[in-house]
Amino acid sequence: MIKKYITIVTMCMITVFISAQTKYSLEDCKQLTIENNRKIKNSRLEIESSKETKKDAFTNYFPSVSASAFGFSAKDPLVTMNMGGAPIGFLKNGMSAGITATQPIFAGGKIVNSNKLADLGIQVSQYQAKLSENDMLLNTENLYWQLVSLYEKRRTLDVIESQVDQLLKDVELSYQTGMITNNDVLKVKLKKNEVVSNRINLDNNIKLVKMSLCQQMAMDLSSADSLDIQVPNIEDVESPIKYYVDHKNVLPNRAEARLLDKNLEASKLQTKIKRADYLPTVAVGATYSRDNFMDKWNTNGAVFVSVNIPISGWWGGSHAIKQQQIQEKIALNNKIDIEEQLLLQMQNVKNELDNTYKQILLAKDGVEQSTENLRLNNQYYKAGTVTLTDVLDAQTLLQQNRDKYVESYANYQKKRIEYLQVTGR
Secondary structure, three states: OHHHHHHHHHHHHHHHHHHHHOEEOHHHHHHHHHHHOHHHHHHHHHHHHHHHHHHHHHHHHOOEEEEEEEEEEOOOOOEEEEEOOEEEEEOOEEEEEEEEEEEEEEOOOHHHHHHHHHHHHHHHHHHHHHHHHHHHHHHHHHHHHHHHHHHHHHHHHHHHHHHHHHHHHHHHHHHHOOOOOHHHHHHHHHHHHHHHHHHHHHHHHHHHHHHHHHHHOOOOHHHHHOOEEOOOOOOOOOOHHHHOOOHHHHHHHOHHHHHHHHHHHHHHHHHHHHHHOOOOEEEEEEEEEEEEOOOOEEEEEEEEEEEEOOOOHHHHHHHHHHHHHHHHHHHHHHHHHHHHHHHHHHHHHHHHHHHHHHHHHHHHHHHHHHHHHHHHHHHHHHHOOOOHHHHHHHHHHHHHHHHHHHHHHHHHHHHHHHHHHHOOO
């Protein structure tokens, strides 16, 4: 008996432990998103890809080495000479092999600037990865607060349902004693059906949001049923004034602004690389070869200097360079334009944050007033001074105001994190 009792207790403890494991805070959800989200993982892979591009560009500093081999066997000698009336053939069989190494000395700055561009590519990938992380974290926050909102609506529905159940008992008792008609009982039953219908819709929405949150954190969608979150206290909210900053001062902190700087820098490097295409190139090299065409192996070697001047390329080269310089100006204009758009975005999100805070205050007053209104209507109904419809309307009004409050609170939290992100925090 004692052994059986211990087994039952152990199973209960395991059940509680598993339940605790699946109850995530907001920070837990964000951390799982950072670690597991596939888009974030892909952005990190893009950084690794950019690093490989940089390594590839760096190899252009080293000599290029090539090897070649050639052999043949002819049906008849390729060369025939008549010596003393007797034909003598040469080069019926032969082979050769060689290796050449070439070291660029001057390439118009193309190699140097290509490496700088590759370095820039790594930085761009890092900023893009930051943007991907911000987007995914914002999605996670939105889903989390959406789920909190749905939980709170369900809690409100629990209260309303409890009140309706009690009211139904009261009206059924009153009907049995002949104090009211059956019509009043039907009204309460219809209200009960409405509550049940709302709960079904609410539960379906909760499940869908849970599945979306699982997908965001790269968890199996089938685990949505066991997924649960810690619901914070939403009765108090702090003023957003503490989050406000000077938008121009924080603009350089935005990953988007840094990408604009890198885009302009890349455009200037591309102009230098394009100019290098029309400058002379100088290289030195050495070659070593062995051949056997006369039944004897011969060895040879040489060093050389190569100078390449693209004379004919100058005709169109000046236009190609000017075209790239125009692209620089376009990149600069885009930088200024998008920076202004970023400032407008910051102001817009700030306005929305301020608005959602004011909506919370209004909704909170609405909850207090509708709660008091329901309390009074319950008293008046028992005293016989108001109708049953007034009580049902008061319950509906309380539910609407409570739902409006939790929606306003969730929207405020969403806008708060969005404002922190658009101000580079």
